[in-house]
Amino acid sequence: MNTLRPVPLSMLDLVAVREGSSVADALAVARRTAQHVEGLGFTRYWLAEHHNMAGIASSATAVLVGHIAGATQRIRVGSGGVMLPNHAPLVVAEAFGTLAELYPGRIDLGLGRAPGTDRETMRALRRDRPETEEDFPREVQALQQFLAPAQPGQRVVAMPGAGTQVPIWLLGSSLFSAQLAAERGLPYAFASHFAPRMLMQALEVYRSAFKPSATLAKPYVVIGVPLVAAPTDDEAQFLASSIYQRVLGILRGDRRRLGPPVPDYVAQLNPAERAGIADFLGAAVIGSPQTVREGFARLLQATGADELMLVCDVYEPALRWRALGIAAQVMQSMGTQPHDDGG
Template sequence: MSTIQQCKFSILELAPIHDHGTAQQALHQALDLAQHAEKWGYHRFWIAEHHNMSGIASSATSVLLGYLAANTTTLRLGSGGIMLPNHAPLVVAEQFGTLATLYPNRIDLGLGRAPGTDPTTMRALRRGRQETEDQFPHDVLEILNYFDDAKPRQQIVATPGEGTHVPVYLLGSSLFSAQLAARLGLPYAFASHFAPRMMMQAIQLYRENFQASDDLEKPYVILGVPSLVADSDEEAEYLATTIYQRILGLIRGQSIKLKPPIESMHGLWNEAEKNTVHNFLGVAKFGSPHTVKQQLIEFLNVTQADELIFTCDVYAPEARLRSFELLKQLQD
């Protein structure tokens, strides 16, 4: 049974931009959070790839990872994830092979099947490449091959990349990647931080069909969890209005830059929008340390997750740092 002390705690960062802030500030705050996460003992720190979103500064994921790695010393860093349809597998292998060569035993590569953006931007990223559902497994295998030791007469070698054996994780919000991760014997991360509906079905499918590989003997499940820990439940609910406004902007197709917390969401959303936001946050853990700890204990009893990777998009940087500090202390 996975307990709160046994479970690994990690952070998923999107480098959120404030309503009156800049991308530069968001990137510097990402580093500040990573440095604190290293000090507090978080297991890993992942960056998510998104494009053409005014409120997210983590589009050049591998570049940002290099900045974070150069200014930390022990923290595991990686992508959560690289959206593989946007990239040639060789380029991904070379980028992460370079990171792994510069920062050995610290770099992860999480791979997603979605483009992480809208159709117009997707076409701009792909530059005419046509992806099919069958292409993703092929691309994953190609990357794994590049990270392996080079074979005799191998025509294409990732340099750097060859022989680095960068750990690869498959990410998903449906059942497709769960099945593929099980078949390839790879660790699996479910995007329950924004799409929790199929979480339990995906976990069950992955665990029941898992085939051991050279890199992984048994299933390894990571779950995304929106989090917000404050000194009281009331303060947490107040700070959470920033998160509610951000998701409301997302579903309306408006700006998702972080907005200051407000006393009440009443009048800002209709009942259907309120339900959509709360469904989006279906596995969120918001509240005081006592409240969140009880929520996490119940969540782990049900899911038996090996690792939880937390998001937290509150407005004030100091409140976000405080939330992650209090969260990690729940394992003491």
């Protein structure tokens, strides 16, 4: 028997646009959700950059970070992440430097290297130049320099931005960013909320290669966790059918708005469809408070994560907020209730 220590909870919001609702409604739900989880004691609220997707309203990520930060008081707000190849590092430094001046000590800058969209939209984002493996590390370094104090003789200075030293996080779903985060001594967030397959390998690469830096003395890992919590396992599975529909749409190349839950949805799918959803949601925690506790314990024991970042897309906003409250209560209890790890 042992006691698992609780870890901080945070949230990643894709700002889902729900069927029958508008983008303005989605933005209002995100604002209210951030206020709700701040009251629950969550550490961060991150927003993810995606483009040309009918069901996601978080494309103007820096704008949304400011909107959410302005609606909250304590919680850290940031990007999870900004897709750096879509932007000039100077522009990102100026945007997040401005946010850091408006909301001191509360802004995070998570960076990804995927386009966050399709090839045609990439061209519309002016990403028509060929990308090389060296581009992302070079652009991360440029961004770090723009956010550091300006040096004597520095010809290009981010204003605002210089000297704000906005915390930079590297995000990834493969080994590339894990290795880079380790080399730079930066905190690392793994996208296990949609690509859990390489989670354990990436964490091993990051931790084994980590070099302490002025930013971070030892490795710090956040993992993405899809969450649906409800009073019973059956209700949680019913509510999760909204996510199952969205995942199946992604796998089919049919990205739609977040739909209402459907009774017995999984039973209507063929084995290949069920397997595809299960693979996508391999790190998901879905169920009653006891099931959520067991899921959190399993993930923490397997990964040693320093923080869990929940992705909770329940169709009804009130039931989403209830799910997040259950997660907070479960995590608080984990420091006081023994857990049998089989040892």
